[in-house]
Amino acid sequence: MDYRIFIVEDDRGIAEGITEQMEQWGLEAKPVLDFHNVMGEFAEYQPHLVLMDISLPFMSGYHWCSEIRKVSSVPVIFVSSASDNMNIVMAVNMGADDFIAKPFDQNVLTAKVQALLRRTYDFGVSSPIIEHEGALLNTGDNTLTYQDAKIDLTKNEYRLLLTLMQNKGKIVSREKLMEALWESGDFIDENTLTVNVGRLRKKLENAGLENFITTKSGVGYKVG
Known part of the structure; x- marks a missing residue:
C-alpha cells in the first residue's frame, strides 16, 4: 500500500x-501549497498521516489539527521548535498522536512515521473525505461539515450528496440519482426524487451553501 503523507510546514527547505x-x-x-486552504488540500490528497508545524501563516497548526479532528481520525504528528511541555500538552489535547521537536533527525522522524502508520493501518483505513467549496462530506460517518458546523443529513440526503460530490463538475442524471437511492433500500420515483433534492438544497442554503446544487432542466443535477 502506498501511504500518503501530508506536510503542513511553511519552511520550504524543511518541507x-x-x-x-x-x-x-x-x-x-x-507539502501544503495554500495555507488559506489547508482543509481543501487535505480533503483532496486523502493522506494517511499528517506532519504539522505549530507556527504557520494565517492560522496555527493547533487550529488545523482541530479542524482535521472534526472530520477525520487520520494520525497527526506535530513537528515544531516550540517543544516546551505546554506546547506538547496543547498538541495532544488538540488531537495529535505524537510530537517531534525541531531540529530533528530525519531517520527518527521516518521511524516514528512508519511506526504510527503500522499501528493505525493494521487496524483499518481512515475514512475518506470529499470536499467542495469548504463543505466536507465524511463517508465514514455520513456527516457533512461546513464552517465548523455539522449539517444533519437523512439517509436519502446523504446518498444524493455523496453521488453528486463523487461526480463533481458533471451532470448526474435523475435516473442515476434514483438508482443511488434504491441502493439504500428505498424505491424512489421521479416526484419523490424532486422532493428529496429540494429538501437537501434548502438544508444546504440554510447552512450558507448557496447554489451548491444546480439543476440542468430535464436532465439532472450537478455539484461544482
Whole structure:
C-alpha cells in the first residue's frame, strides 16, 4: 500500500527535506501549497498521516489539527521548535498522536512515521473525505461539515450528496440519482426524487451553501 503523507510546514527547505526523506522510504509526500486552504488540500490528497508545524501563516497548526479532528481520525504528528511541555500538552489535547521537536533527525522522524502508520493501518483505513467549496462530506460517518458546523443529513440526503460530490463538475442524471437511492433500500420515483433534492438544497442554503446544487432542466443535477 502506498501511504500518503501530508506536510503542513511553511519552511520550504524543511518541507522539501521531509518530502525527499519520505519518498526515499517508499512513501508518497505532499507539502501544503495554500495555507488559506489547508482543509481543501487535505480533503483532496486523502493522506494517511499528517506532519504539522505549530507556527504557520494565517492560522496555527493547533487550529488545523482541530479542524482535521472534526472530520477525520487520520494520525497527526506535530513537528515544531516550540517543544516546551505546554506546547506538547496543547498538541495532544488538540488531537495529535505524537510530537517531534525541531531540529530533528530525519531517520527518527521516518521511524516514528512508519511506526504510527503500522499501528493505525493494521487496524483499518481512515475514512475518506470529499470536499467542495469548504463543505466536507465524511463517508465514514455520513456527516457533512461546513464552517465548523455539522449539517444533519437523512439517509436519502446523504446518498444524493455523496453521488453528486463523487461526480463533481458533471451532470448526474435523475435516473442515476434514483438508482443511488434504491441502493439504500428505498424505491424512489421521479416526484419523490424532486422532493428529496429540494429538501437537501434548502438544508444546504440554510447552512450558507448557496447554489451548491444546480439543476440542468430535464436532465439532472450537478455539484461544482
